[in-house]
Amino acid sequence: MMYEATEGVETSSAANSLMETIVAKSPGELEFHQAAREVLDSVMPVVESEKRYQNAKILERLVEPERVLMFRVSWVDDLGEVQINRGFRVEMNSAIGPYKGGLRFHPTVNLGVLKFLALEQVLKNALTTLPLGGGKGGSDFDPKGKTDLEVMRFCQSFMSELFRHIGPDTDIPAGDIGVGGREIGYLFGQYKKLANRFCGVLTGKGLTYGGSLIRSEATGYGSVYFAEDMLATRNETFEGKVAVVSGSGNVAQYTTEKLLQLGAKVVTLSDSAGTIFDKNGIDEEKLAWVMGLKNVRRGRIREYAEHFEGTEYFPDQKPWSVKCDLAFPSATQNELDEDGAKTLVKNGCFCVSEGANMPSTPEAVEVFLNAQILYGPGKAANAGGVAVSGLEMTQNSGCMRRSRDDVDQQLRRIMGSIHENCVRYGKNGGVTNYVQGANIAGFVKVADAMLQQGVV
Numbered sequence: 001m002m003y004e005a006t007e008g009v010e011t012s013s014a015a016n017s018l019m020e021t022i023v024a025k026s027p028g029e030l031e032f033h034q035a036a037r038e039v040l041d042s043v044m045p046v047v048e049s050e051k052r053y054q055n056a057k058i059l060e061r062l063v064e065p066e067r068v069l070m071f072r073v074s075w076v077d078d079l080g081e082v083q084i085n086r087g088f089r090v091e092m093n094s095a096i097g098p099y100k101g102g103l104r105f106h107p108t109v110n111l112g113v114l115k116f117l118a119l120e121q122v123l124k125n126a127l128t129t130l131p132l133g134g135g136k137g138g139s140d141f142d143p144k145g146k147t148d149l150e151v152m153r154f155c156q157s158f159m160s161e162l163f164r165h166i167g168p169d170t171d172i173p174a175g176d177i178g179v180g181g182r183e184i185g186y187l188f189g190q191y192k193k194l195a196n197r198f199c200g201v202l203t204g205k206g207l208t209y210g211g212s213l214i215r216s217e218a219t220g221y222g223s224v225y226f227a228e229d230m231l232a233t234r235n236e237t238f239e240g241k242v243a244v245v246s247g248s249g250n251v252a253q254y255t256t257e258k259l260l261q262l263g264a265k266v267v268t269l270s271d272s273a274g275t276i277f278d279k280n281g282i283d284e285e286k287l288a289w290v291m292g293l294k295n296v297r298r299g300r301i302r303e304y305a306e307h308f309e310g311t312e313y314f315p316d317q318k319p320w321s322v323k324c325d326l327a328f329p330s331a332t333q334n335e336l337d338e339d340g341a342k343t344l345v346k347n348g349c350f351c352v353s354e355g356a357n358m359p360s361t362p363e364a365v366e367v368f369l370n371a372q373i374l375y376g377p378g379k380a381a382n383a384g385g386v387a388v389s390g391l392e393m394t395q396n397s398g399c400m401r402r403s404r405d406d407v408d409q410q411l412r413r414i415m416g417s418i419h420e421n422c423v424r425y426g427k428n429g430g431v432t433n434y435v436q437g438a439n440i441a442g443f444v445k446v447a448d449a450m451l452q453q454g455v456v
């Protein structure tokens with residue numbers, strides 16, 4: 001089967017040929033093909049100019065997970081019925097550190113989705129400047145509509161298999177979609193019981209048992225810090241700008257919080273059922289209400305429009321048709337397509353910072369690059385979460401606790417250095433291609449470590 005390259009993207013025959021191998025070896029893993037295609041298109045010129053990367057088959061090894069675990073997760077629901085889900089852990093690359101990456105609990109989870117997320121994670125983690133390899137895991141379990149006890153029983157069953165494969169120096173999972181503080185708590189409790197060991201084996205833990213201040217905030221804050229640095233390249237700030245945010249989970253909430261603190265007006269949030277548009281702006285009080293809705297009552301974003309006057313609700317729609325200066329896709333992969341991207345650009349949006357992983361389709365990315373707007377891809381813009389997870393690990397291993405200000409300053413510094421690296425590898429003339437910059441900067445670091453470690 002021939003692999004079709006994305007229209008408008010320059011491709012080399014080596015990239016096409018490797019892509020055909022990937023598709024043949026991983027049929028049907030569409031999200032993984034999409035993520036791999038983007039990486040190959042960015043880094044192939046570097047590989048073609050470096051014989052040592054070619055001889056050691058670095059790229060061919062990079063797209064092949066070091067290990068994939070797949071296991072049955074059986075549990076009993078509140079009605080006494082046996083339920084069966086599938087659990088995964090993709091240990092993608094450990095060249096620069098132990099595997100690190102989140103767990104996702106969502107009905108759409110499958111091997112292809114986790115391999116895409118794991119590949120993104122390898123390059124993202126390299127960008128953070130911390131010694132972290134890349135992995136990702138999760139299950140097709142849907143926490144939505146489940147009771148706390150059902151979630152606990154599922155997490156315990158999931159960890160009953162996973163615990164033997166992870167450890168603070170081997171593989172350190174964290175949260176992602178559907179895995180927040182509640183799930184991390186249950187997972188940690190079961191790990192501790194089975195391993196008889198209290199250690200930093202998971203990040204995103206509660207503050208009472210080894211969690212780091214600012215970890216919950218880190219991905220959203222980081223995405224805004226990255227946008228701040230992109231804006232500064234055009235002598236712009238957030239002051240008075242209108243922003244649209246998608247999603248209403250962890251990343252969307254703290255993206256909104258930081259945007260408010262820095263002077264922007266946020267007018268949308270969404271979930272998988274629709275979008276709310278609040279022309280008056282979501283202020284701190286309204287955001288606190290959203291946090292209660294989503295994190296405690298676990299309700300739907302539609303209720304915001306019923307609660308706050310002057311708000312519109314668009315069922316089954318994304319926020320991209322709302323006029324704005326800045327966009328923060330913070331829900332899920334491929335939520336922003338070509339039409340959405342064209343509408344954003346037509347309406348004057350000039351900066352997109354991705355809190356989510358791969359939220360823009362390849363066609364949408366093309367629209368942003370052709371329009372030469374500031375476009376920060378997820379693997380750079382949302383690296384703040386894993387960066388603070390790295391800081392949580394150092395606090396756990398050193399039995400110490402950093403202050404809120406200290407962690408926030410470190411996060412700010414790390415996002416600044418990621419931005420700098422993207423510019424270093426992605427600047428062409430007066431314009432920075434952050435996709436190219438992020439992929440090449442991450443790749444070079446991992447590739448050099450792989451070269452030095454021989455063929456393993």
Ligand code: NDP
Nearest residue numbers: 176177178219247248249250251271272331332356357385
């Ligand atoms: P949450 O589970 O807290 O929130 C996810 C949000 O996205 C919810 O509003 C959810 O709506 C929406 N959503 C999920 N799936 C879909 C879908 N298929 N279609 C439409 N909307 C959907 O997850 P996070 O905020 O943690 O994660 C959001 C994104 O950020 C993901 O792409 C994740 O990989 C990425 N990310 C997260 C990090 C973190 O630290 N948490 C780190 C780096 C990246 P609903 O409730 O209706 O499902």
